[in-house]
Structures are given as structure tokens and as C-alpha cells.
């Protein structure tokens with residue numbers, strides 16, 4: 001059927017995600033499997049969120065509120081933006097796709113780093129964009145080279161802030177230099193899926209940038225710290241007109257009622273998530289110390305995951321770990337043949353990971 005498939009879709013290399021726990025249990029006949037492959041919150045949502053989900057489940061015979069009214073008001077108030085600056089999506093992945101759908105015509109150029117988050121390239125290929133990939137320099141964005149790559153056909157520049165898989169972010173001053181004199185019709189897309197994990201003085205405040213520039217899109221998600229990856233909900237913040245175009249490109253009921261209720265409850269339960277953030281920050285240090293003891297080179301980054309260089313093919317190491325009940329991400333799909341990426345789990349999970357990794361090496 002290749003001859004009748006959309007030519008842009010034919011060019012997409014299918015996304016390969018972290019394997020689900022159930023699949024690994026089945027495949028390898030294992031009873032206990034831990035997943036440290038998709039940068040999720042290992043503790044899950046708070047009890048209050050679970051209650052909100054139960055309550056919302058009673059009304060699932062009704063379509064959801066397509067405008068996400070209550071959640072929209074809550075986030076607008078928290079972020080001090082106007083309600084019409086927000087776009088909600090089935091995960092922040094969908095906001096990436098909506099921006100591409102709303103602004104990119106066939107043959108327009110999209111700039112991203114290489115390697116970076118795979119959805120930028122999948123989405124760009126889907127809309128027939130010409131993708132310009134600018135290599136990272138020592139795992140960090142080369143914003144000078146990315147700016148040089150801008151032409152009159154450039155529509156969107158994707159900046160993972162911080163990025164996946166590197167875990168790094170461009171500094172405030174690097175971003176400021178990048179934005180200076182950048183044509184106003186080039187959209188700069190700051191993907192902040194890991195925003196809550198960053199604790200750094202030189203991290204740029206993109207919402208402040210949005211006050212004086214119309215060409216900025218910022219995304220955030222409930223999939224990482226808030227533990228709602230399975231419900232699929234994220235959002236974008238942009239100039240009202242930019243948000244309006246993205247809203248036109250989305251399906252009317254793209255965010256479920258349960259996801260909306262859970263997101264509202266999660267935002268209101270700050271104490272629970274603060275506690276988890278603390279534990280994960282502490283555990284990040286524990287994992288790094290463990291990796292050092294093993295003599296491994298790693299990139300700590302500002303997120304809840306670490307990229308680690310393996311002394312042999314990452315594909316082999318990841319498979320070996322999987323057979324022993326630990327799912328990590330083999331980075332070969334990003335072209336990094338000797339790296340794995342590991343998410344920070346609970347103290348017990350991290351301990352088990354370090355022990356099994358030591359045995360495998």
C-alpha cells in the first residue's frame with residue numbers, strides 16, 4: 001500500500017518507545033520488572049489525584065470540556081498569563097504536532113538539534129518540512145550554529161529546555177543572544193517537559209520572554225513530575241494569536257475529562273509533588289555516585305534522567321538489563337550506539353539498577 005500512503009508518512013521512521021513493564025514480564029517470564037526508561041515519576045500520582053480520577057470516571061458517558069475551562073483558568077492564574085494564551089493537548093507531544101500543523105507548509109524549514117527529542121523530527125516529516133539538524137557540541141545546544149541555520153523559509157526552531165536525551169539546557173544568556181535580531185516570523189519552541197526538575201540560576205524564564213515577543217511557544221506536561229503519563233495531558237503557552245492557530249489545528253475533544261480532573265487535582269496538591277521532587281533530587285546524586293564508583297562517564301543534566309556511556313554496545317547492555325528485569329533506554333535510536341539513558345527511580349529501584357548494571361558490565 002506504499003503507493004497510496006501519504007508520501008510524508010512513508011518517510012517517517014516509527015517511534016520506538018520504552019517497552020512497557022507488562023511486555024517485558026511476558027517476554028522474559030519475569031515476575032518483577034522496573035522501568036527506568038521513559039522519565040516517569042516512579043511514585044505515581046498523589047492520593048488526592050486518584051480520588052479526582054475516580055470522581056471524574058463517573059461522568060465518562062459525557063464528552064469532555066473541549067476548552068478545558070477549569071484547568072485553563074487555574075493555569076492562567078498560576079502562570080500569570082491570559083486564558084487565551086493556552087493550548088491543551090494529548091500530552092505535550094500533541095502541542096509539538098499542533099505547532100507544526102498550524103504553521104508549517106510543505107517545504108518550509110524546521111531547525112532542531114541532533115540528537116534531540118524524536119517527536120520534533122517525526123512531526124516535521126509528517127507535515128513535509130525540510131528538517132535542518134544542527135549537531136550538539138559536547139551534548140549542549142550550539143545556538144550560534146542554529147541561528148546561522150535560519151533562512152527565510154524557517155518556521156520553527158525547537159529547543160528542548162532541558163532537552164532529551166542530553167538533559168542539558170541552554171543558558172539564559174545563550175538564549176538571549178539567540179533571540180536577539182531573530183526574525184519575528186520564526187517561532188521558537190521551548191519544550192519544557194522537564195521544567196519542574198530544573199533548579200538553576202542561569203535557566204531562562206521563557207514566560208518572561210513571551211511578554212515582549214510574540215514568536216515564542218512554551219510547553220509543559222503532566223507526564224513527568226506529576227505522574228500522569230498514562231492519561232496524556234500537556235499544554236502550550238503562546239501569544240493569543242499563535243495559540244488560536246494551534247487550537248484550530250486540534251481535534252475538538254483531544255483531552256479527556258479524567259485527564260483534566262487529574263491535572264487540576266495535581267496542581268492543587270503541591271506538597272505531595274514537592275516531596276517527590278526532593279527524593280528524586282537526592283536519588284539523582286545517589287545514582288551519579290554509583291555510576292562514578294563503576295568508573296562510568298555520564299551526563300547528569302538538570303532532569304530526572306541521566307545519559308550514561310557504556311563500555312560496550314548499549315543495545316547489548318540494555319538487553320542484558322532487561323533480561324534481569326530492568327528497562328532502561330538504549331540510545332542507538334538516537335545514533336548514540338554506546339549510551340543508555342536511565343530515569344531516576346525510587347531508592348530501591350536505583351539500588352537494584354546499580355547492582356544489576358555492575359553485574360552486567
Ligand SMILES: Cc1ncc(COP(=O)(O)O)c(C=O)c1O
Pocket residue numbers: 038039090091092093094117160162163164191193220221222223229232233234
Ligand atoms: C523533551 C520531551 N518533550 C516532550 C515529551 C512528551 O511528553 P508528553 O507528551 O507525555 O507530555 C517528552 C517525553 O518523553 C520529552 O522527553
